[in-house]
Structure formats: structure tokens, C-alpha cells
Amino acid sequence: MFEIAIVIAVIVGLVQLVKKINLLPARYLPVLSLVLGVVAGIFYVPGTVEERIMYGLMIGLSSAGLFDQSKIVTKKGEK
Numbered sequence: 001m002f003e004i005a006i007v008i009a010v011i012v013g014l015v016q017l018v019k020k021i022n023l024l025p026a027r028y029l030p031v032l033s034l035v036l037g038v039v040a041g042i043f044y045v046p047g048t049v050e051e052r053i054m055y056g057l058m059i060g061l062s063s064a065g066l067f068d069q070s071k072i073v074t075k076k077g078e079k
Contacts (some may be wrong), residue, residue: 003044004045004059007044007059008037008059008063011033011037011040011059011060012033012063012066014036015029015032015033015036015063025038032044033064034060034061034064035060035063036063037056037062037063037064038053038057038060038061039056039061040058040059041053041054041055041056041057041060042056
């Protein structure tokens with residue numbers, strides 16, 4: 001399970017990188033984290049294809065939620 005947490009952190013970092021470079025509008029960043037999660041699930045998690053996609057969805061949604069929580073924390077610090 002610790003490895004999946006690292007994958008989630010890497011996806012959050014990649015999404016932050018895309019945000020800083022301005023490759024995508026901010027409204028598409030959660031979709032990017034979901035897509036990266038599914039790709040990571042397919043290539044990283046062992047099991048059947050269905051299990052890989054399900055884990056990928058969980059990884060992507062977790063990284064999107066972590067990304068949103070980090071935005072909330074930084075906005076509170078700016079006030």
C-alpha cells in the first residue's frame with residue numbers, strides 16, 4: 001500500500017508541474033490526475049484489467065482530492 005501512496009504523490013507532483021508550466025487550464029487538472037491515475041493503475045498494479053482500471057480510478061481520484069485539499073490550505077495561508 002505504501003507504493004500506491006508514492007504513486008499518488010508523484011501524480012500530484014506531475015499535475016502541479018503542468019499547472020506551473022500552464023499546459024492546461026486549471027479546470028482540466030482534476031481530469032489530468034484521473035487520466036494519469038488510470039494509466040498508473042494499468043501499468044503499475046498487478047491483477048486483471050478490471051482491477052487495474054479500478055485501482056487506477058482510485059489513484060486518480062485520490063490524487064485529485066489531495067490536489068484540491070492542497071489548494072484549500074494554500075488559500076487559507078494567503079489571507
